[in-house]
Every structure is written in C-alpha cells, then in structure tokens.
Amino acid sequence: MTDVIPADYRSLLERPLYGALGTIRPDDTVQVNPMWFEFDGERIRFTHTTKRAKFRNLQHNPSMSLAVIDPDNPFRYLEVRGRLVEVVPDPEGAFYVRLGTRYGNAEQEPPADRADRVVLVMSVEHSTHQ
Secondary structure, X not given: OOOOOOHHHOHHHHXXXXXXXXEEOOOOOEEEEEEOOEEOOOOXXXXXXXXXXXXXXXXXXXXXXXXXXXOOOOOOEEXXXXXXXXXXXXXXXXXXXXXXXXXXXXXXXXXXXHHHEEEEEEOOOEEEEO
C-alpha cells in the first residue's frame, strides 16, 4: 500500500464508488468526468478509449487528479494526484467488464467500442483529504 493514502481514507478507493477524474485539455482548461476505477494498493486504473478527449488530454499532459466523495458523509473526501504512467491495450474490453461487475452489473458485456479500449494507469503521488 502506498503511504500517500491515509489508512482511514483507503476505503474510498477500495469501495465501488464513482470518482471525478480531472485532466488538462490542450488549451490548459480542466476537464472533469465521473469514472469507474480500480485501486490495486499502488496505482489506480480506469477503462477508456483512444478516441475520446480525455485520452488526448493525457497524451498532451499526463497529469491527473481523482476525487472521491464519501456517500455516507459528503463532507469527507479524498483527492489523489498523479500521472498517467501506462496505457494498456484492452481490445476485448475485459477490464471494462471487470469494472462493470465491480460496480454492480453482474451481466456486464464488453462495450461496442471494445476495439479502441485501453486501461489508463495512474500513479499515486500526492493526496489531500477532509
């Protein structure tokens, strides 16, 4: 487990909660979207495609920020900052299916855009919380 995440906030990354992922557009404005994710204790992984703006944003600037709000106490949150450190091809959409299952859809099918699917891997370098 990375020591960047306080132990009492780790559950916000371990639970199947939606996160708000921020990236920086080529015009230096911020794009934030809700995302499924998986935390392995060291890095955070997202499913995405190579055809969307967020992927292009990360090619331009690999900086990323993920905010997760505790649904049981909306005043409690964790923000994790890092960088895109790896892009893993997922042409069968297997990681998409895994995340869909994690988020409660036991019958999750691969998406129609599976040929363009990738796994975005984010380093965990800094966190803030309340």
